[in-house]
Amino acid sequence: MAPTSTRAFGWLDDARRSREAAGLVRTLRPRPADSPLLDLASNDYLGLSRHPEVVAGAAGAARTWGGGATGSRLVTGTTxxxxxxxxxxxxxxxxxxxLVLSSGYAANLAAVTALAPHGSLIxxxxxxxxxxxxxxxxxxGATRVVPHADPDAVRKTLATHDGPAVVVSDTVFSVDGDRAPLEQLAAVxxxxxxxxxxxxxxxxxxLGSGGRGAADAAGLSGAPDTVVTVTLSKSFGSQGGAVLGPAPVIEHLVNAARTFIFDTGLAPAAAGAALAALRLLRREPERAGRAREVAALLHRRLSAAGLSVARPDAAVVSVRAPSPDEAVRWAADCRAAGLSVGCFRPPSVPDGISRLRLTARADLTDPQIGEAVEVISRLAPNGAVSAGS
Known part of the structure; x- marks a missing residue:
């Protein structure tokens, strides 16, 4: 008889079969450096990941500071x-x-855990x-989940708690690209x-003036009761994350946030690239408006083709698919036609509805937008296009 230890992960077979039956198998697909595909899948919203100044910022930082941060931020990892x-x-x-961390994910873990101690409400x-x-x-702290974008539900939930509390939300939701009602949430x-x-x-x-973000657009920048997390891997075309807020909050995170204290600092190359991208955006604030313009064009033209497209508030454009399997096939057919699009399926979508997810990049040209619309609408599966369109 085989040792029982060989079956320690035997349950993975059942998990794999369940994924296959539900059409939810995910695979890694390495991309080449010179991919011929038209990219509407990445989060490179401003088209800066390959900008010469951003690449030079990364290379220069690596030459100056080396390949890694060498330690946690509290030891040797702060340059x-x-x-x-x-x-x-x-x-x-x-x-x-x-406060800069190694990823946007780490920034969110740091902020939420450090600002929601025992006895608090999230x-x-x-x-x-x-x-x-x-x-x-x-x-x-104790967590209560409330319906999406519902300030009144937030108000009622806060009223049940007597003690420290923090309301947690995305500003732009990554599935449908809709914005949170930040002004109303702040008032609540x-x-x-x-x-x-x-x-x-x-x-x-x-969003915001020259791309300064949703908090700027909502008039919340610098508010003493508002904390914002960001990623450097989307509009800035680099890697890493950060928490922005009042100085006492940042000082507290330095002393209490485990994903800051115990993680190696962000690599200098990523910090250099992000800084170069930030400076470039300051010089070319029109990139922010162009990203929103591209999103509006994609929404209008795909909707005119009869597809169900969520109205975008930023640079995420979501196109509904009839099922997970058909979403995967749709994305694969687009890829075969030279167009790379994202594919969101359960459990990544909270409502269980599968989608194609498009990135409205600021550097897309009008002919490229037209090409993308033609490919997506031509290859749409039955059920994705409404009757009479």
């Missing part, structure tokens, strides 16, 4: 470059201070990103003296 990026990022977004939007959800699960929070913590991963670089 003068990290400090410069934090100062300029905070100033650009209108906040008192910033009020979390039902459509929040997985990183916010995981932060809520790891925090010592102030009624109960609760903090507002928002993830602006999909807003930074696209």
């Amino acid at each position: 003068e470059l990290h400090a410069r990026l934090e100062r300029e990022l905070a100033e650009f977004c209108g906040f008192e201070a910033a 009020v979390s939007d039902a459509a929040n990103h997985a990183s916010l959800i995981d932060g809520c699960r790891l925090a010592r 929070c102030r009624e109960s003296a609760a903090g507002l913590l928002v993830d602006d991963a999909h807003g930074l670089g696209v």
